[in-house]
Amino acid sequence: xxxxxxxxxxxxxxxxxxxxxxxxxxxxxxxxxxxxxxxxxxxxxxxxxxxxxxxxxxxxxxxxxxxxxxxxxxxxxxxxxxxxxxxxxxxxxxxxxxxxxxxxxxxxxxxxxxxxxxxxxxxxxxxxxxxxxxxxxxxxxxxxxxxxxxxxxxxxxxxxxxxxxxxxxxxxxxxxxxxxxxxxxxxxxxxxxxxxxxxxxxxxxxxxxxxxxxxxxxxxxxxxxxxxxxxxxxxxxxxxxxxxxxxxxxxxxxxxxxxxxxxxxxxxxxxxxxxxxxxxxxxxxxxxxxxxxxxxxxxxxxxxxxxxxxxxxxxxxxxxxx
Numbered sequence: 001x002x003x004x005x006x007x008x009x010x011x012x013x014x015x016x017x018x019x020x021x022x023x024x025x026x027x028x029x030x031x032x033x034x035x036x037x038x039x040x041x042x043x044x045x046x047x048x049x050x051x052x053x054x055x056x057x058x059x060x061x062x063x064x065x066x067x068x069x070x071x072x073x074x075x076x077x078x079x080x081x082x083x084x085x086x087x088x089x090x091x092x093x094x095x096x097x098x099x100x101x102x103x104x105x106x107x108x109x110x111x112x113x114x115x116x117x118x119x120x121x122x123x124x125x126x127x128x129x130x131x132x133x134x135x136x137x138x139x140x141x142x143x144x145x146x147x148x149x150x151x152x153x154x155x156x157x158x159x160x161x162x163x164x165x166x167x168x169x170x171x172x173x174x175x176x177x178x179x180x181x182x183x184x185x186x187x188x189x190x191x192x193x194x195x196x197x198x199x200x201x202x203x204x205x206x207x208x209x210x211x212x213x214x215x216x217x218x219x220x221x222x223x224x225x226x227x228x229x230x231x232x233x234x235x236x237x238x239x240x241x242x243x244x245x246x247x248x249x250x251x252x253x254x255x256x257x258x259x260x261x262x263x264x265x266x267x268x269x270x271x272x273x274x275x276x277x278x279x280x281x282x283x284x285x286x287x288x289x290x291x292x293x294x295x296x297x298x299x300x301x302x303x304x305x306x307x308x309x310x311x312x313x314x315x316x317x318x319x320x321x322x
Contacts, residue, residue, distance in 0.1 A: 001149060015082060015084065018083055019077060022042075025111055025112045026112070029109060035114070035117035039066040040066045042066075042069070043066040043069040044066075046073055063117075064120075064125070068169075072165060078091045099132055103122065125171045127171045131171070132168075134164040135164050141157060147208075148213065149213050150213075154193070157210075158193070162192035166185060166188040169184070173260065179259070180256060183252075186249050186250070187250065187268065187271075190247075194278050194279055197242050197243060201291055209223065209226065216238070219235070219241070236288055243279050253272070256268060274296065278294060278296060
């Protein structure tokens, strides 16, 4: 793995200014009702994928999903949207202090609305703190490691960047066993890999390459090819190989659908189908992802949601439906 040089440290005030003003930690904690509304508003305004998934959530779980999503969303932005490595590390450190206060409860109390709301969630569902900390590990890693030598190294990153999200969802739905967590890891890793192969150009613009360096050498692809946006035959052959890898990980996660209740199975179906549709979009453009980000049309997204909703009405989705 290749590390990036560390730039000078920036003042915290200027670091927060690079983000939406509502992200900043306030001087005084909001009420629990205000904190819940903050998380609800953030979750509903950011990504339509989350809004779609929330249609299938029972009312009793919806707020808790909002709280967890708000934590994940802001954590990700602290690592990816600040534009300054040292500043990101500073903010992630302050964010983790709020997380510690959320779990402590007696000696310190959090001030940020996300953690005021999240405190109820972690108590109710007894969520281990390490699941939240692991996500921060990934976002810190993004500040210092920009290349991955092997596919196993990439999987190691996914262990922190993607798999904890699946664990958090399982905790909220009442599942704590290692068998379901492992199956969830396959699906979450597959989704992360899909995002990497979809965003090769975007990630390179941020100084990062998640394609294993061993694969670049194996297929005879140089970093200059990625930099120059040249969708050579060798590059496209490599992306085809990586797409098939991601599909294998989706397949390994399939048994989870039959091991959870209908509501969660529907959500898994929506996200897994969405990820596999992106892989199909990559395939449709002959694996030429440089300079042209593969995406799913809105019509196709609606079709996926309709299919999932129909499956929920008719009964629990079966593995063969994927």
